[in-house]
Amino acid sequence: xxxxxxxxxxxxxxxxxxxxxxxxxxxxxxxxxxxxxxxxxxxxxxxxxxxxxxxxxxxxxxxxxxxxxxxxxxxxxxxxxxxxxxxxxxxxxxxxxxxxxxxxxxxxxxxxxxxxxxxxxxxxxxxxxxxxxxxxxxxxxxxxxxxxxxxxxxxxxxxxxxxxxxxxxxxxxxxxxxxxxxxxxxxxxxxxxxxxxxxxxxxxxxxxxxxxx
Numbered sequence: 001x002x003x004x005x006x007x008x009x010x011x012x013x014x015x016x017x018x019x020x021x022x023x024x025x026x027x028x029x030x031x032x033x034x035x036x037x038x039x040x041x042x043x044x045x046x047x048x049x050x051x052x053x054x055x056x057x058x059x060x061x062x063x064x065x066x067x068x069x070x071x072x073x074x075x076x077x078x079x080x081x082x083x084x085x086x087x088x089x090x091x092x093x094x095x096x097x098x099x100x101x102x103x104x105x106x107x108x109x110x111x112x113x114x115x116x117x118x119x120x121x122x123x124x125x126x127x128x129x130x131x132x133x134x135x136x137x138x139x140x141x142x143x144x145x146x147x148x149x150x151x152x153x154x155x156x157x158x159x160x161x162x163x164x165x166x167x168x169x170x171x172x173x174x175x176x177x178x179x180x181x182x183x184x185x186x187x188x189x190x191x192x193x194x195x196x197x198x199x200x201x202x203x204x205x206x207x208x209x210x211x212x213x
Contacts, residue, residue, distance in 0.1 A: 004205040012204035019083040020058040025075040029114055033078055035121040038087040038211035043112075043146075044128030045096035045138050049158040052194040053128065054079075054091060057203055064091055074108060076115060087211040090122070096138035112142075116149035124210035125153035126203070131160045131191070134171045135178050147184045154186040154206055155179050161193040 026032045044050045051064035063079065077091040092115075093108055100108075116122070125146055129135055135155075146153050155175055160168055172189060179185040190206060192199035 004202055008209060009201050009205045012208040013201065015081065015086065015208060016058055016204050020060060020063060021080050022063065023078040023080045023088065025077050027075045028111065035119065037085050037121065038123045039090050039119065039121050040087065040123060040207050040210050041090040041092050041125045042128065043092045043125055043142055044094060046094035048128045048130045049194055050091065050094065050128055053158055053192060054089065056194040056197060056200050074104065095142060113145055116145060116151050122151060125151050126156050127153050128156050128158050129175060131157040131168060131171050132162050134174055143182050143185065147182050150184060152184050152186065155189050156203065157189065157191045159193060160191045160198060161196045
């Protein structure tokens with residue numbers, strides 16, 4: 001579990017209470033915004049609750065579109081934080097959508113892999129794991145991709161309110177053990193619930209910490 005300095009948590013709260021705006025969607029690399037500020041990317045398999053978590057992070061219900069249809073987001077979505085812009089959040093397309101055509105999956109892999117390997121301003125990725133299911137094989141694929149691209153990342157459990165305290169303790173322990181097997185993974189875990197607003201302050205602090213390094 002992560003312990004953050006109270007001062008950092010307060011600075012992060014103030015930062016996200018300020019201007020937050022959608023910038024653009026990039027379906028291919030040549031649509032990426034100019035790499036002028038630090039970026040933090042959010043990754044997770046389809047329906048992990050990524051859009052809900054981004055909305056909770058920013059304190060705005062309509063910032064990121066939520067959908068019950070897995071695999072809807074197939075672009076890199078960029079959000080500006082601050083005015084003037086201090087850093088950006090990148091909502092990466094969800095992975096692990098079983099019903100997607102093979103060419104869509106292939107396009108996703110090329111887009112994400114090329115972005116991770118070629119984006120110098122990308123400071124960290126936050127990989128979201130559904131607390132109800134823990135790490136699956138499709139999650140390990142993205143962890144391996146991040147390891148190979150030498151992008152540091154943290155694991156974030158979502159939907160922690162959907163399981164019992166005993167189940168949460170077990171999946172937390174298993175997820176931390178998995179993180180320690182990966183060279184680019186941060187050893188600490190952040191446990192969140194968008195609905196209960198749990199872990200959101202810590203997640204904001206993790207983002208600010210990453211772009212301040």
